[in-house]
Amino acid sequence: MGTKQISRKVLLLTRAFFIFLFTYTAVSKFIYLMEFEAQLVRFPLLAPYNHFISITIPAIELTIACLWLFRATTYLAIYSSLVLLSLYTVYILYVLEFSNSIPCSCGGIISSLSWNGHLLMNMGFILQLILGLYLLKVLNKNRHNYRTT
Amino acid sequence: MKNRFLKPVLPAFAILLAMGLAFAEASPTADREAYYKPLNQDWQPIMVEEACYQGGDNQCTYLGHQLYSSPSFSSTALSKP
Numbered sequence: 001m002g003t004k005q006i007s008r009k010v011l012l013l014t015r016a017f018f019i020f021l022f023t024y025t026a027v028s029k030f031i032y033l034m035e036f037e038a039q040l041v042r043f044p045l046l047a048p049y050n051h052f053i054s055i056t057i058p059a060i061e062l063t064i065a066c067l068w069l070f071r072a073t074t075y076l077a078i079y080s081s082l083v084l085l086s087l088y089t090v091y092i093l094y095v096l097e098f099s100n101s102i103p104c105s106c107g108g109i110i111s112s113l114s115w116n117g118h119l120l121m122n123m124g125f126i127l128q129l130i131l132g133l134y135l136l137k138v139l140n141k142n143r144h145n146y147r148t149t
Numbered sequence: 150m151k152n153r154f155l156k157p158v159l160p161a162f163a164i165l166l167a168m169g170l171a172f173a174e175a176s177p178t179a180d181r182e183a184y185y186k187p188l189n190q191d192w193q194p195i196m197v198e199e200a201c202y203q204g205g206d207n208q209c210t211y212l213g214h215q216l217y218s219s220p221s222f223s224s225t226a227l228s229k230p
Contacts, residue, residue: 012156015160016159016162016163019160020163020164020166020167021167023163023164023167024170024171027167027168027171028171028174041196065164069160
């Protein structure tokens, strides 16, 4: 198996993984929308906007999951995932400055993780996205070179 | 051939799996309320994780203030394992 084929497979798995991740967390939040909104009330910074955030975050997550579905929007999907995960990471760091006891208002089984666990997981996802971006650029460059020669 | 088959199937499978797991999952556990008293202010409520009511070696704090089970210094000081 060539490097190109491995890169394609890694990209395919990355795409499937992030579709799964964003769909799962968004649907979990929509199912328990009331609980999610109630949790946000007691969060530093977020409390005044809890209603708006409780709708917007899962909607953004679903939109990003949709962007991952199409080849034409893969770059946009990677960049928007990077922005969202970076914002989450910054927020976690901010929350950890305040307290070690604030519960997580994230969706699904991810909510059972500690804040430090979240931080590590987010960093892993960000690294995976950077790898995906690199592979996509390499593959596109090869395709461009092939066409122009 | 295999890749051509996997390309549309894998994302569809990911969506189905994500939705299935999200719906199958049990309701999230209710978080508990705790209280802290900032200097020269009234008691303030805050949501804390369930573990703070289990007790342990790690104090549960917010902005450096010890958290209590009710708005009184005589109530239980919260800590977690």
